[in-house]
Amino acid sequence: MRHFWQRQATDPVSAGKVAAEAAEMVTWPVPDPTGAAFFDVDNTMIRGASIYHFARGLAKRKLFTTRDLAMFAWGQAAFRLRGSENADHIGSAKETALSFVAGMAVDDLVHLCEEIYDDVMADRIWQGTRTLALAHLDAGQQVWLVTATPVEIAKVIANRLGLTGALGTVAETVDGHYTGRLVGSLLHGPAKAEAVRALALKEGLELANCSAYSDSHNDLPMLTAVGYPHAVNPDGELRERARVGEWPVHDFRTGRKVTLIALPAAAGAGALAGGVAAGMALRRHYRGTA
Numbered sequence: 136m137r138h139f140w141q142r143q144a145t146d147p148v149s150a151g152k153v154a155a156e157a158a159e160m161v162t163w164p165v166p167d168p169t170g171a172a173f174f175d176v177d178n179t180m181i182r183g184a185s186i187y188h189f190a191r192g193l194a195k196r197k198l199f200t201t202r203d204l205a206m207f208a209w210g211q212a213a214f215r216l217r218g219s220e221n222a223d224h225i226g227s228a229k230e231t232a233l234s235f236v237a238g239m240a241v242d243d244l245v246h247l248c249e250e251i252y253d254d255v256m257a258d259r260i261w262q263g264t265r266t267l268a269l270a271h272l273d274a275g276q277q278v279w280l281v282t283a284t285p286v287e288i289a290k291v292i293a294n295r296l297g298l299t300g301a302l303g304t305v306a307e308t309v310d311g312h313y314t315g316r317l318v319g320s321l322l323h324g325p326a327k328a329e330a331v332r333a334l335a336l337k338e339g340l341e342l343a344n345c346s347a348y349s350d351s352h353n354d355l356p357m358l359t360a361v362g363y364p365h366a367v368n369p370d371g372e373l374r375e376r377a378r379v380g381e382w383p384v385h386d387f388r389t390g391r392k393v394t395l396i397a398l399p400a401a402a403g404a405g406a407l408a409g410g411v412a413a414g415m416a417l418r419r420h421y422r423g424t425a
Contacts, residue, residue: 166275167274167275167276167344168275168339169339169340169341169344170271170274170275170276170277170340170341170344170345170346171271171276171277171278171279171299171334171335171338171340171345171346172267172268172271172276172277172278172279172345172346172347172348173279173280173281173331173345173346173347173348173357173361174264174267174268174278174279174280174281174298174347174348174349175280175281175282175327175348175349175350175351175354175357175367176280176281176282176284176289176292177282177284177350178350178351178367178368179261179264179348179349179350179367179368180260180261180264180265180268180280180292180296181256181259181260181261181292182259182260182261183259185256185282185284185288185289185292186284186285186288188251188255188256188259189247189248189251189255189256189288191251191255192247192250192251192254192255192256193247193251195254195255196247238312238313238315239312239313240311240312241287241308241311241312241313242311244285244287245287245291248287248288248291249291252288252291252292252295253295256292257295260296261367261368261387262387263385263387264348264367264385264387265296267348267365267367267385268296268298269297271346272297272298272299277299277300277338277340278298278299279293279298279299279300279301279302279334280292280293280298280300280301280302280303281301281302281303281322281327281330281331281347281357282301282302282303282304282322283303283304283321283322283323283327284303284304285303285304285306286301286302286303286304286305286306287303288303289301289302289303290303302322302327302330302331302334303322304317304320304321304322304323305317305318305319305322306318323353324353324354324356325356327354327356327357328356328357328359328360331345331347331357331360331361332360342360342361342362343361343362344362345361345362345363346361346362346363346364346365347360347361347363347364347365348365348366348367348385349365349366349367349369349373350366350367350368350369350370350373351369351370351373352370352372352373352376354373355373355376358382364377364380364382365382365383365384365385366382366383366384366385367384367385367386367387368385368386368387368388369384369386
């Protein structure tokens with residue numbers, strides 16, 4: 136007498152049909168080589184200013200005094216409250232920062248950025264914004280951070296979050312050390328939009344098929360350069376612009392009603408002003424250890 140399992144083994148055609156009928160298709164997103172998403176960093180991807188968190192990390196390592204940190208925090212608050220992100224203010228901050236970072240080793244700064252991100256910044260990431268970024272990655276799109284923060288810090292954040300890369304303020308280096316000059320200028324306001332356009336040309340992206348996310352009206356040039364602008368934790372002026380333009384608004388701040396509007400199909404495809412303080416702290420440290 137033949138056993139049941141033996142009868143099954145002699146009927147490969149039936150077994151194949153049963154297996155095929157039971158199969159469930161896994162749908163993978165079709166890569167979208169012409170689409171990308173661009174995310175601002177401060178108050179969009181991370182709570183607060185990334186350079187301030189970097190300064191906190193320096194203070195914890197005794198490279199920055201508590202008094203320095205308090206003064207820096209006050210300066211950052213006043214900077215935002217006045218809305219004084221004008222060319223003269225930024226230019227002055229740039230010159231001051233560069234005078235302190237000149238001569239520093241790039242590897243030392245990158246190592247500190249990695250340590251401080253893991254220690255101070257990781258738990259400050261807006262998980263809602265990160266989810267939006269991952270949706271674009273899942274859709275086969277590139278995801279870039281675009282920020283006035285020094286590119287070394289921006290790259291660490293992008294790497295830790297598994298994003299494509301980062302566009303940030305670039306300081307000139309020679310033989311692995313900062314010269315005290317910038318390559319170009321601070322990546323702020325209109326400069327962000329120009330960086331996005333240049334990257335789109337380099338990567339073969341269609342800006343009409345791209346998305347951008349920011350909390351600030353200062354990033355309107357970038358937001359209006361793409362087909363799908365989004366407001367994240369927006370300031371008053373940006374919230375009003377989003378309302379008029381019927382842009383999606385995503386607010387993840389505590390105490391506010393969270394508004395999540397689905398990503399547009401084409402966008403989701405199914406889903407160194409601050410550098411002054413950090414530069415001063417590091418410069419003091421290296422002068423002391425030289």
